[in-house]
Amino acid sequence: MEKVVELSGVQKSFGKVRALKDVSFTVNAGEVVGFIGPNGAGKSTTIRTLLGIIKRDSGNATIFNMDVWKQSLDIHKRISYVPGDVSLWGNLTGGEIIDLFIKLHGNGNKAKRDNLIKRFELDPRKKAKSYSKGNRQKVGLIAALSVESDLYIFDEPTSGLDPLMEAVFQEEVARIKQAGKAILLSSHILSEVERLADKVVIIRNGEIVEIGTLDALRHLTRTTITIETEGDVAVMADLDGVHDFNQTDHHAIFSVDNAFINSILLVATKLGVRRFEAVPPTLEDLFMRHYEG
Structure with missing residues (x-):
């Protein structure tokens, strides 16, 4: 299988605190990898390293065989990312923000955007400052799913969503997986990971403690x-x-x-x-x- 994400021996410290200790795993094309662990385990630090937001101290980290720090701009053209708490411009409407994100990515689909707005039951005419947390998440998800990417990184993507909207998200993940895309899903909702993930990576205190398919584990x-x-x-x-x-x-x-x-x-x-x-x-x-x- 084609390796889309590959981390090998990645380490990161903040002062005297070692946030990541020898983190190694892969995400292949057409695969959903569930990345789980409690707050402070190192999930977000790992994801920020992959996004080129922070620089690792040692080890190797590549996406599409490109270095995540040195070639982050080229990598970002081919990925979609949704954080656990989406921050929006308060005076823009949800629709305007979605269109802006799509335009920045440059590979959007208007018909898909309209369909996702309908499926996620979002009112795109309201200003973002009036949105609940769940609606802010919907804006991020709609924008990310409206573009064609080769890798989707979701960090607590359904935080604030009701069960019906979680089901819509899960259906979309199944669709992009079937299209051969790679998905890294970090979530506290273990039933969601269990339902979607082909492989599970469990991180504890900055170290990978288990990795494999659910059947193997x-x-x-x-x-x-x-x-x-x-x-x-x-x-x-x-x-x-x-x-x-x-x-x-x-x-x-x-x-x-x-x-x-x-x-x-x-x-x-x-x-x-x-x-x-x-x-x-x-x-x-x-x-x-x-x-x-």
Whole structure:
């Protein structure tokens, strides 16, 4: 796959504070990469480094095989970026601002702009100073999605949007992914990342702690089992890999390390299974694995 974004060993310090420590990951064409971590983990610093807003101390960072600091102007011609809190010119209308952003980018589509304004239910005639946070986000999203870019960088893009508008955004992400574009999505809404991302990058204290597809990362945490049997289900409580076992009569709920699922199934079949459900770990489970405590 064509590498659109590539970071290798990127480090950045602000005084004595090391904001980024050996950050390395890639974003390929036609791929959505979910970039997650709490406030202060280094997400925004990484994104600002990619945008050429701040200069890295060491390591390599390229977009379209161009250096993000030295060739930022050429890179910006081919990317769209939406921050988590869009700042607008208060005395301009939403429509005027969208048109200005499109003109600055130089690769806009008027029909697409009009369709997005309708889908996001934005009144483009109102002045920006009257907009709520959600409507300011809509202006940024409409402008970014109205132009043809090869890379889309979204930093908390749906902040302030209601669930219906989040759904519109997700549909647009699916569309640009299908068109072979690369997307870096930083979000606190883990369900959104789980729904959209092909690959997840988890950052903690400036370091990448996990990276891979959701399926590849699921082995890092436990599957939740719900089972009802004809025989005494209590015998499963002492099996290897079983945790947090709770039983009510012939019904039990417990978690199990994925390496032991096969042995759990072998025992279950001997008990006469009436009901069996296995729920794989969610992205939230993976996230909390690194942050709780």
